[in-house]
Amino acid sequence: AATIKWWQQAVVYQVYPRSFQDTNHDGIGDLKGITAHLDYLKQLGIDVIWLNPIYRSPNDDNGYDISDYQQIAADFGTMTDFDELLQAAHDRGLKIIMDLVVNHTSDEHPWFQHSCQDRTNQYRDFYFWRSGNGKKAPNNWDAAFGGSAWQYDEQTQQYYLHTFSTKQPDLNWENPTLREAVYTMMTWWLNKGVDGFRMDVINQISKLPGLPDGPLKPHSQFGDARVTNGPRVHEFLQEMNQRVLSQFDIMTVGETHGVTPADALKYAGADRHELDMVFEFQHLRLDNSQHGLGKWSTRKTPLVALKKVISDWQVGLEGRAWNSLFWNNHDTPRAVSRFGDDRPAYRVRSAKMLATCLHLLQGTPYIYQGEELGMTDAHFTELASYRDIESLNAYRDLVTERQLLSPADMMARLAARSRDNSRTPMQWDTEVNAGFSDATPWLTVNPNYHQINAAAALADSDSVWYYYRHLIQLRHQYLLVTLGSFKLLWADDPQVFLYERQWEGQTWLVCCNFTADTLSRPLDQYLTPTAKCLISNYGEQQPNKLRPYEAWVYQLA
Ligand code: ISL
Ligand code: CA
Structure with missing residues (x-):
C-alpha cells in the first residue's frame, strides 16, 4: 500500500482573521469570531486552518510586521482566546497552522x-x-x-x-544566536499544540554574500534585491528541521516566490528534511505587465501558458516533492474575478469550474476564505477605499511622484490587482455589513453581499459551497486524487483545460472550459458510454460540446 502523509490528503482553509468575523464591535475580525465559525468550516469538510499573522504588531503590513512573536495582537484578542480556539478546533478534528514570519520583524520588536x-x-x-x-x-x-x-x-x-516596508527590517540568519532564538520561539508554539507553520517568504532568509547590486529594473533607479534562494537557505532549513520540525507531527509549507520545480525538489523533496511543501506563484505571474510594471497590469492570463506551468509543476514534482494548489490568497485578486467571470450570469458556473480544475490536481489545495462562496474582487473606485501599504505606495510612486501613469489608469490597475481585493470582509448573511460586524469595518464590505453570502449558499444545494464540499469529499475518498499521475491533453487549446489522472489502472478525465463560449471538441474519443460522471457544474455532459465555463470529471471505463 502507498504510504501517505496526512497533509497530502488534507484540504487547507485560509482564514484572514482581520476580515473573518468581528465579535466585539470594533470593525476588526478577531479570534472569538473564528471560534464561532468552526462548525461552518467542519461542515465544509476542510482539515486544516491556516491563520494569517495574529501576533502583536504595529500593523504596518497587516500583521506581517511582528513586534512580539509570543503575544496575540490586542485587535484579535488574548492568548486565552487563542488557547480556546485551538482547543475548539482540535475538539472537532481540525488542525491549525500558524503564519511564521521570520525573514523580518517589526522595527518595534x-x-x-x-x-x-x-x-x-x-x-x-x-x-x-x-x-x-x-x-x-x-x-x-x-x-x-x-x-x-x-x-x-x-x-x-x-x-x-528592509526588503519589504521600512517598518520590516530583515533578520540576519547568518547569526547563530538569532537562529537559536527563532527555534526556541517555534518550539514554544509547537509545545502549545499548533499543528504546523506556513512560513512567510522563507526562501529569502539567506542573502547573497557581500550584498552585491542587482540588475537595474525597468522604469526604476533600483535593482532587483538578491534575496531569494541564497547560498545557505537549505542549510538553515535543514538545521531548523533537525532542531524543531522533526520533533513534532506537523505540516510545514514554505511560501517560496520565484522558485522553479527544480528548486522545489530541494525545499520540499521527500528525502530532503526541509519543508513538507512549497507554495509558489509561477501560475499567478503570467498576467504581469509586459512593460516593466510588474504586477500592476490588467492583462488576462493566457490559458496555454497557464496549462504549461501547471503541467510542468505536476510532472516535475510527481513522486519526489509536494506542492500547494491555490488560485488566490490574501495577496492576490479573487479567483473568480481573475481567472473566471464574476458577472452574475457566469459567476457560479466559473467559480465551480476553477475549483474543479484545481482540486483534481496533485498537491494540497488551499481555499481562501470566501472562495467557497464565489466571492468577487472589491471593485473599489476610489483611492480612499484602499488600506494596503503596497497599493498605496505604488499609487504614490507611479502616479503622484513619477507620473508614469494617469490616476485613471492606476485605479484600473489597482482594481485588477490590489491585495485589498481579497481582503474585504467575509460575507456571512444579509444583515448589516454582511454579518461581519455591526461597527464600521476596517475595509469596506463588498455591496454584492446581498446576493453572495454564506447563509444563501447553505440554503441552495446547487451553490458553489456545496460544490467545494463535494470536491473535498472526492479527495478524501479516492487515493487517485492524492497520488495519481498527471497528463496534460490538448496542450495548445487556448480555451479548454483537459487533463488525465491515473492511479492503479484507473483513469479520470478532467475537462474545464475557461471561456463564456459554447465550444465543440472531439470528446467522444475519451467518453465511452460506460464512463461515469463524478462531478460536474451542469449535470451530464452533452456529446462533443462544452457549455460556458462547463467543467466535469469522468471516470473512464
Ligand atoms: O504581495 C505580493 C505582491 O503583491 C507578493 O510579492 C508578496 O510580497 C510575497 O509573496 C510575500 O508575501 C508575504 O510576505 C509579505 C506580506 O506582505 C505578504 O502579505 C505575505 O504573504 C511580507 O511579510
Ligand atoms: Ca473585533
Missing part, C-alpha cells in the same frame, strides 16, 4: 530596538546594518513595497536592510 542603540549592541548583528557610500545606500536593492531597501538611521549613522 525589542530585538530591533536594541540593535538601534549603538553599533556594538549585542543585537546589532541580528539585522543587516551597513554604512553607505557617502549619501548613497549600501547597494541598489529595491524594497517590495517601493523605494530603496535601505533605511538610514541617524542615531548610529548606518543603514538597515
Whole structure:
C-alpha cells in the first residue's frame, strides 16, 4: 500500500482573521469570531486552518510586521482566546497552522530596538546594518513595497536592510544566536499544540554574500534585491528541521516566490528534511505587465501558458516533492474575478469550474476564505477605499511622484490587482455589513453581499459551497486524487483545460472550459458510454460540446 502523509490528503482553509468575523464591535475580525465559525468550516469538510499573522504588531503590513512573536495582537484578542480556539478546533478534528514570519520583524520588536542603540549592541548583528557610500545606500536593492531597501538611521549613522516596508527590517540568519532564538520561539508554539507553520517568504532568509547590486529594473533607479534562494537557505532549513520540525507531527509549507520545480525538489523533496511543501506563484505571474510594471497590469492570463506551468509543476514534482494548489490568497485578486467571470450570469458556473480544475490536481489545495462562496474582487473606485501599504505606495510612486501613469489608469490597475481585493470582509448573511460586524469595518464590505453570502449558499444545494464540499469529499475518498499521475491533453487549446489522472489502472478525465463560449471538441474519443460522471457544474455532459465555463470529471471505463 502507498504510504501517505496526512497533509497530502488534507484540504487547507485560509482564514484572514482581520476580515473573518468581528465579535466585539470594533470593525476588526478577531479570534472569538473564528471560534464561532468552526462548525461552518467542519461542515465544509476542510482539515486544516491556516491563520494569517495574529501576533502583536504595529500593523504596518497587516500583521506581517511582528513586534512580539509570543503575544496575540490586542485587535484579535488574548492568548486565552487563542488557547480556546485551538482547543475548539482540535475538539472537532481540525488542525491549525500558524503564519511564521521570520525573514523580518517589526522595527518595534525589542530585538530591533536594541540593535538601534549603538553599533556594538549585542543585537546589532541580528539585522543587516551597513554604512553607505557617502549619501548613497549600501547597494541598489529595491524594497517590495517601493523605494530603496535601505533605511538610514541617524542615531548610529548606518543603514538597515528592509526588503519589504521600512517598518520590516530583515533578520540576519547568518547569526547563530538569532537562529537559536527563532527555534526556541517555534518550539514554544509547537509545545502549545499548533499543528504546523506556513512560513512567510522563507526562501529569502539567506542573502547573497557581500550584498552585491542587482540588475537595474525597468522604469526604476533600483535593482532587483538578491534575496531569494541564497547560498545557505537549505542549510538553515535543514538545521531548523533537525532542531524543531522533526520533533513534532506537523505540516510545514514554505511560501517560496520565484522558485522553479527544480528548486522545489530541494525545499520540499521527500528525502530532503526541509519543508513538507512549497507554495509558489509561477501560475499567478503570467498576467504581469509586459512593460516593466510588474504586477500592476490588467492583462488576462493566457490559458496555454497557464496549462504549461501547471503541467510542468505536476510532472516535475510527481513522486519526489509536494506542492500547494491555490488560485488566490490574501495577496492576490479573487479567483473568480481573475481567472473566471464574476458577472452574475457566469459567476457560479466559473467559480465551480476553477475549483474543479484545481482540486483534481496533485498537491494540497488551499481555499481562501470566501472562495467557497464565489466571492468577487472589491471593485473599489476610489483611492480612499484602499488600506494596503503596497497599493498605496505604488499609487504614490507611479502616479503622484513619477507620473508614469494617469490616476485613471492606476485605479484600473489597482482594481485588477490590489491585495485589498481579497481582503474585504467575509460575507456571512444579509444583515448589516454582511454579518461581519455591526461597527464600521476596517475595509469596506463588498455591496454584492446581498446576493453572495454564506447563509444563501447553505440554503441552495446547487451553490458553489456545496460544490467545494463535494470536491473535498472526492479527495478524501479516492487515493487517485492524492497520488495519481498527471497528463496534460490538448496542450495548445487556448480555451479548454483537459487533463488525465491515473492511479492503479484507473483513469479520470478532467475537462474545464475557461471561456463564456459554447465550444465543440472531439470528446467522444475519451467518453465511452460506460464512463461515469463524478462531478460536474451542469449535470451530464452533452456529446462533443462544452457549455460556458462547463467543467466535469469522468471516470473512464
Ligand atoms: O504581495 C505580493 C505582491 O503583491 C507578493 O510579492 C508578496 O510580497 C510575497 O509573496 C510575500 O508575501 C508575504 O510576505 C509579505 C506580506 O506582505 C505578504 O502579505 C505575505 O504573504 C511580507 O511579510
Ligand atoms: Ca473585533
